[in-house]
Amino acid sequence: MTLERIRTAVIGLGHFGRFHAEKYARLPRSRLVAVVDANEAQAKEAGRKLGAEPLTDFRALFGKVDAVSVVVPTQFHYDVAKACLDAGLHVLVEKPITETLEQADGLIKAAAERKRVLQVGHLQRFLLQRLGADTVISDPLYIESTRIAPYKPRGTDVGVTLDLMIHDIDLVLALVRSPIVLLDAVGAPVVSPTEDIANTRLRFASGCVANITASRVSLKTERKMRIFQRDAYVSLDLHNRKFVVMRKGTGKSWFPGLPPIDREEKSFGEGDDLEAEIESFLEAVATGKPPLVSGEDGRRALETAMQITASLQESLARVSSRN
Numbered sequence: 491m492t493l494e495r496i497r498t499a500v501i502g503l504g505h506f507g508r509f510h511a512e513k514y515a516r517l518p519r520s521r522l523v524a525v526v527d528a529n530e531a532q533a534k535e536a537g538r539k540l541g542a543e544p545l546t547d548f549r550a551l552f553g554k555v556d557a558v559s560v561v562v563p564t565q566f567h568y569d570v571a572k573a574c575l576d577a578g579l580h581v582l583v584e585k586p587i588t589e590t591l592e593q594a595d596g597l598i599k600a601a602a603e604r605k606r607v608l609q610v611g612h613l614q615r616f617l618l619q620r621l622g623a624d625t626v627i628s629d630p631l632y633i634e635s636t637r638i639a640p641y642k643p644r645g646t647d648v649g650v651t652l653d654l655m656i657h658d659i660d661l662v663l664a665l666v667r668s669p670i671v672l673l674d675a676v677g678a679p680v681v682s683p684t685e686d687i688a689n690t691r692l693r694f695a696s697g698c699v700a701n702i703t704a705s706r707v708s709l710k711t712e713r714k715m716r717i718f719q720r721d722a723y724v725s726l727d728l729h730n731r732k733f734v735v736m737r738k739g740t741g742k743s744w745f746p747g748l749p750p751i752d753r754e755e756k757s758f759g760e761g762d763d764l765e766a767e768i769e770s771f772l773e774a775v776a777t778g779k780p781p782l783v784s785g786e787d788g789r790r791a792l793e794t795a796m797q798i799t800a801s802l803q804e805s806l807a808r809v810s811s812r813n
Contacts, residue, residue, distance in 0.1 A: 495521040496772055497555040501548045501570055503527040503536050506584065507561035513765050514559070515540040519772045523555050552577040557607070557775050559768070560584065564648060568593035571608075575600040580607040582771045585660075586652050586795065587788030594789040601785055607774045609767075609781035610788030612660040614728060616766040619782065621758055623726055623733050627665050627717050633700040634716040635662065638708035641681060649684030650677070651795050651802070655704035659798070660783070660791040661715065668696035670794065675801040680707045690798045732757035 498520045500511040507527070515522040524543040527533040537544030545551065548570055551558065557580040560571045568588045571581050575597065587610045588594045601608035618624050635658040670692050677688030687705040694700070713728035725734040732755065739752030774781040 495519060496557055496775055497521055497523045498557050498559075498772075499524040499526060499542075499551050499555045500559045500561060501526045501551075501574075502559075502561035502563075503529070503532050504561065507559070508536060509764055510559040510561050510768065511536055511540055511542070513768045515542065517765070517769060517772065519769070519776065524551055526551065549573065549577075551579070556580060557772070558582070559611075559771075564652070565589055568596065571597050572600055575604055575606055575608065578604060578606065580771075580775045582607075582609045582611060582768070583788075584611040585613075585788065586648075586656055586792045587785065588792065591789065591793055591796070594785065594792055598785040598789065607771065607781055608785040609771045609774065610783045610785060610791075611767060612657060612783045612788065612791065613763045613767055614657045614661055615664065615783050616763045616770065617728060617731065617761065618661060618664075618726075620761060620763075620766065621726070621731070621733050621756060623724065624665070626722065626733075626735055627719065627724055628721075629696075629719050630666055630698045630700075630717050631720065632698065632718040633662055633665070633702075635700065635702045635714070637703070637713045638705040639711045640709065641686070641707050649679075649682075649688070649799060650686050650704050650706050651675075651688050651690075651799050653704075654706055655688060655690070655702060655798070656791055656795045658702050658704065658715070659794050660787065662692065662700045662702065663790055663794065664787070665717070666694050666696060666698050666700065668694040668698065670797075671695050673794075673797050673801055674805075675798045676805045677802045678806070685799075685802055688798070688802055690801070692794075730757075731761060 498514045511525050514520045522542045524545050525536045526545045526548045530546050533544035558574055560583040571583045574581050637654050672693035675690040677685040680686040686707045689703045692700040715726040717724040722737045735754045737752050738749050770782050
């Protein structure tokens with residue numbers, strides 16, 4: 491499979507699924523064979539545009555393709571991804587990996603038994619990698635993360651914790667690499683039945699503390715992380731794609747009485763995180779290398795998000811009982 495183009499398909503042609511299909515159609519390592527959506531007209535439109543066979547039943551892919559992106563609503567992730575793995579396909583499933591931990595375990599087991607790639611669509615990992623920030627951040631002591639955006643009806647089948655915050659949960663878990671020992675969360679529904687704004691504080695066995703805020707009812711878009719460690723302060727602007735590293739060094743002293751500080755800033759323009767994610771998936775399929783974001787990574791992010799949601803609901807219940 492290394493020398494030949496990988497036969498690919500996309501299951502689910504909503505807003506994000508169409509982008510997946512466009513990447514597969516364009517990448518040299520991929521041959522987009524088919525696109526699948528329950529809406530026949532939508533499947534035909536995408537198929538015509540991208541030169542792929544339009545299908546309404548994903549099971550018709552079996553035997554025709556090697557790898558798929560599963561971009562259906564979260565409640566269908568398990569059934570679709572599990573059937574594809576059982577049929578011997580490699581799977582890139584969008585985040586969150588599944589609705590439940592038991593379902594996540596089922597996908598991880600199926601992928602292991604059939605020796606297939608299971609990658610989870612935590613997109614921001616690829617931006618972090620391209621910026622090189624993952625090589626700078628080694629032993630975080632404190633992380634402050636903010637992800638806020640204006641309201642969009644898309645994605646509100648889940649709360650903001652599983653919709654937006656889960657990106658930063660995955661990033662924090664990847665950077666800290668230590669078990670969570672204490673977790674507390676607050677939040678509130680504003681315009682949807684589930685929480686639209688949430689904040690959580692995580693304490694890790696390593697001593698690191700992470701404070702994560704997510705909102706989908708803000709007036710502006712901001713995605714920032716600030717990381718403090720013993721030898722450096724790192725400021726990540728994920729929206730504007732740049733980061734600043736400040737270390738003790740030989741540069742100028744920024745404040746009287748403090749040691750000199752060296753400052754480094756990098757910027758990487760717009761880039762294409764989704765393309766990088768799909769290229770990484772195809773590389774794992776072709777070479778057998780582990781994906782950057784594994785099924786186990788997706789499960790850890792889901793478990794943490796579920797714990798945050800439970801803590802948030804307990805907090806809301808306490809507030810309600812006092813009223």
